[in-house]
Amino acid sequence: MSAAMEVQPYVDPRDRGGAAQPMLIARELQRYFRVKGAGKGAVVRAVDGVSFTLFKGETLGVVGESGCGKSTLARLLLHLVVPDSGELVFDGDAVGETGGVNIGDLRRQVQMVFQDSYSSLNPRMPVQDSIAFGPMVNGRSKTEARRIAHEILVKVGLRPDLFGPRYPHELSGGQKQRVNIARALAVGPRMVILDEAVSALDKSVEAQVLNLLRQLKRTLNLTYLFISHDLNVVRYISDRVLVMYLGQVVELGPAAEVFARARHPYTRALLGSRLSMDAGRRIEAPPLVGDPPSPIDPPSGCRFRTRCPHAESVCEARMPTLGHWEDRSSHVAACHMTTPDSGHSLAGSA
C-alpha cells in the first residue's frame, strides 16, 4: 500500500504549457436546449456565457441552486454535451479544433465522477471490470487493465481482493463512490470533474471521501472542478469558488474571500441560508424567497433582479458583466452594485 501511495515527482510529460498555463480556460460557453411543447423556438438557457479559468493544481468549487446549469457545465467541459458556442482551452490548446487537442485526448486527461452512485456503475459488472474498462478502451491489455484497477482500488482505500469482484449492489454508498473515483482515476487524468460527488453520502462518509479526494489530489497532482450545492463542503475543499445563477456566473473569487466578503447579493443570500448549529445565528426569515425564474424566459438585464432586495431600474435595463475573471486572485461579481459608475444607487458600496 505504501508503495502505491508514494509521491511522484511533479513532472507530467503531458504538461505542455507549464505551471503558469491554466489547466482549462472556458470563454463564453453557451448551450441552449430546445424544449418540446413549450412553444415554437422555446429554449432552456442551461449555460449562457460562462467564462472561467481553472489553474493547475487548484480546486475550483462551483455552487448554485438546482437547475442553474452546474451539471450541464460539467458535461460541456468534457464535450459529453457539445457547446453551441464558446471556447475551451485545455493546457494552452483549443479543444476540438484543428491544431488543438482532440476530444479523445481531452477525455483521457479529464475525467468525471458522477453523483448518483446507483446509476453510475454498471450493475451487471464486477467493479474491478468497471474500473478496468477505461484503461482497456485506451489500449491496455485485459490483464494489465485489471492490474491497474487493483492498484487504484488500493489508492481509494478498498482491498482489491475483497471488493474487486463485487457487484455494485454489494457495496455501500461510500464504497460505491470510492469505486467511482477509482474508475475516473484509472485512465490517469490530470483533471477531475466532481459533479456532486459527495452529495448523496451521509455526513461521516462524506467527510471520509472528501479527505480521500484531498489526499489523491496531493499524491496524483490532480486539478479538481468540484460541483456541489453544499456550501460547507465547497468551502472545505475549494481554493476558489464560482457561483452560478440561471446559467451564468454571478461571482468568482478565492474561497476565503467569497465566503468572508461575498459581493453579489445572490451569494450573500446563499451564504445566509446555511444551517447553523449556533443558536445566535439562527435566521428568522429565509434569505431567498420563491423559485428561480424559468430559464426558458429569463428576466431582462440582471437575472437575479426578480429576487434581489436591491433591484433598481438599471438592473432591468442592462445585464451586469463579470469583469476581469482571468486572474487567480481576482474576486469579481456580476452586479451593478460592484461597478462604481453603473447608475445603481448603491454602486461602489458592495
Add this chain to the structure above:
Amino acid sequence: MNERAVVAQGAIPADSEVDGAPAIRVRGYWQSVLHRLRYDWVTLAFGVVVLAIVIVAIAAPLIAPFDPYQQSIVGRLKPFGWRGHPWGTDELGRDMMSRLIYGGRISLVMGLAPVLIATVVGGTLGVIGGFAGCLANTAIMRTMDVFYAFPSILLAVAISGAMGGGMINGIISLSLVFTPAMCRVAETATAQVKNLDYIEAARASGAGTLTIIRYHVLGNVLGPVFIYASSLVSVSILLASGLSFLGLGVQPPEPDWGLMLSTLRQSLYVDPLGCALPGIAIFITSICFNLVSDGVRGAMDVRG
C-alpha cells in the same frame, strides 16, 4: 465556525474500510440466479419435464416403439394396448406413441427456431434503435408498429398463407410475428440503460459506441430479452400447432401435433381418447415451458 465540523469528522483515516470490511461471499449474477433457482422446486420439477421432453424428442428413433409413418389398413383407430401399440393407432393405422414422440421434435423446433431468430433479429434492431435514438429509432420502431397493427395469429396465418405451407415457411412467418415484440423489449431496455451515468462515464473514458454497447448495454438488455424469449416459446409451439391444424404449417404425413389434432378431429366420436392425445402433448409442453420461464423470471428479478 460550524462548517468546520465536516473537517473534524474527516479525521477518520481514508482507508479505514480496508481492514474492517466484512468478508462476504462474492457471487456472480448468473451464479446467484442459479442459487435462487435451486430452492424453487416447482420450477425445478417443470424444468425436469421440459428436459425429459427434449431428451425424448432427440432420442426419438431409439425410444419410439414403431415407425411413425408405417400405415396399416386393418389397424386403424385401435384402442390403447392393441397389438403392442401402447396408445393405440391413428386414422391410418400408424402407432400413436411413435408419432407423438416424433412430433415432439417438430414442435420443439417450431417452438424454439422462430423465437431464436426473432431474438437475434429483433434484439439487434431494438438495441440499434434504442441506442441510436432520433431518426434510426423512429424508422425501426414505426416499421415494427406496422406489424403490431395485426393480431399475431392473423399475421402468422396471412404470411404462411401467402408463402404456402411447409415447416420452413412456418418458421419464417412465426419469426416475423415475434420480431416486433422482441424489438420493442430490447429497445425499451436499451433506452433505459442508455441515459444512465455509467454509459456517460464510459463515453468520457474514451470508449466508442460499439464498445459501450458490447460491454455496458448488452449485459443489461440480455436479461429482459431472455425472459421475454422464454415466455414466447410456448406461444410459438401453440401458434405452430395452430398453423398446422389449419394446414398452413407442417404438411402430412409428418407427425406434427397440430396436424395430428386436425386429422384425428374427424374421428372424435370413434376414438375420443386418441384424439385428445396430441392436444394433451401440446398442453403439457407449453405449460411446462411457461412455468419454467416464470420461475427463471422470478429468480432473475432480484435487484442485482
